[in-house]
Amino acid sequence: MKRCALALITFLSASTACAQQLSPVEERIVAEVRARSAAALGLLERSVNINSGTMNHAGVRAVGKVFRTELDQLGFKTRWIDMPAAMQRAGHLVATREGSQGKRLLLLGHLDTVFEPDSPVQKWQLNGDRVSGQGVSDMKGGNVVVIEALRALHKAGALDNTNIAVMFTGDEEDAGDPKDVSRADMIALAKRSDIALAFEGTVLDKEGRATATVGRRSxxxxxxxxxxxxxxxxxxxxxxxxxxxxxxxxxxxxxxxxxxxxxxxxxxxxxxxxxxxxxxxxxxxxxxxxxxxxxxxxxxxxxxxxxxxxxxxxxxxxxxxxxxxxxxxxxxxxxxxxxxxxPPMAVTAGNLKVLELYSQASDDAGLGAIAAVPAGLRGAGDIQFVAPYVDSLDGIGATGSGAHSPSEDLELASIERAAIRTAIFIYRLTR
Missing domain, CATH: 3.30.70.360 (Alpha-Beta Plaits)
Structure with a gap:
């Protein structure tokens, strides 16, 4: 039996949302995400206002520290992985929870952007219901989606005994060579996981509906x-x-x-x-x-x-x-x-099944079904290093436009939507 839950009114949304087939715990998770909407944007602003171009190692580490503090508070065991000095890369943030309940998950994001310290691109700037800034959608917005989804699960008591690894790389925009070193820890985590989820920006189709990525070109x-x-x-x-x-x-x-x-x-x-x-x-x-x-x-x-x-x-x-x-x-x-x-990320039956489950979680939360974006429309991303080892889904982060350009921006409300989808999806995968 379907039931409708009255959405919390936030500064991002003043409408009533219809949540279909959500359990009481899932409804609480949705409420926790919505209650944090303003604070989530504050976290995003703090990270965007730290320049973290790939070659600005201090900036990458500083953004990593911002997110590491959040993950520490959620009960994750965190560590910073330095890369060899000759590689000229800042390193990666890894956070883990050990448990035996449900699927073992690997969540991927990245800390770096294409904007180096001498970039003329502005930092955080509000423009109505959107915001522009360095890496705001690619992909600091996606990182915040991860944090806020996990926070809602934590507040609902739904992270206990789960097996979840989070890895935010410091060089996704220009991966360090050799790749078998710079991506070794990521591949090792993938081999101990059942499903990998990556939070590059969500692409909208011609009708403005959200999509997700089941394949990517090399x-x-x-x-x-x-x-x-x-x-x-x-x-x-x-x-x-x-x-x-x-x-x-x-x-x-x-x-x-x-x-x-x-x-x-x-x-x-x-x-x-x-x-x-x-x-x-x-x-x-x-x-x-x-x-x-x-x-x-x-x-x-x-x-x-x-x-x-x-x-x-x-x-x-x-x-x-x-x-x-x-x-x-x-x-x-x-x-x-x-x-x-x-490497290319092949479209597999396993990836399509993960998309089906993610789409169901979105639809049940009243946010609509999610279709696959054609693989040829996406560029490269970290998910491709792990896709050969584990069922994978990408492109489930925030929604923006103009990535890698001076006009890069983000739809503010997309943080809340993506965090709700992600939190419900993770909850169901880890039951």
């Missing part, structure tokens, strides 16, 4: 090195001088555009440097080039991003790209190499 890269014959510019196109490195690089990239594109496959040449002297610093993502207009360029370096749904698609793209690179213009040569960063 994040990998390519490096193109092109060589030509340096000489006087008046000789360009001649048999003696050839076409030069810049024209050859342009031919290759346009060949990719014309012959490699297929659904859910993207390749983006993010940096290109050409001239007679070229240098690129991978660590700083910066480069230099020297050349003169009356000299044929003898070198071009291109650094790019390559994303695919599965290894079959990856191998097909690699083969086509290598073939295009091999068709050199006269007087030129080129080579291409590929590197792997984030």
């Amino acid at each position: 994040s990998s890269g390519f490096a193109l090195e092109v060589h030509g014959k340096q000489g006087h510019s008046s000789g360009i196109f001649s048999e003696r001088a050839g076409y030069g490195a810049v024209y050859e690089a342009a031919r290759i990239l346009d060949g990719f555009r014309q012959h490699v594109i297929e659904p859910d496959l993207t390749f983006n040449p993010g940096v290109i440097l050409g001239g007679t002297q070229v240098g690129y610093d991978d660590t700083g993502s910066r480069g230099t080039a020297f050349g003169k207009t009356n000299v044929i360029a003898n070198a071009v370096t291109v650094k790019g991003d390559l994303r695919y749904l599965d290894t079959v698609q990856r191998d097909r793209a690699h083969e086509k790209m290598r073939a295009i690179v091999a068709q050199s213009l006269p007087g030129t040569s080129a080579s291409i190499t590929f590197d792997e960063s984030y």
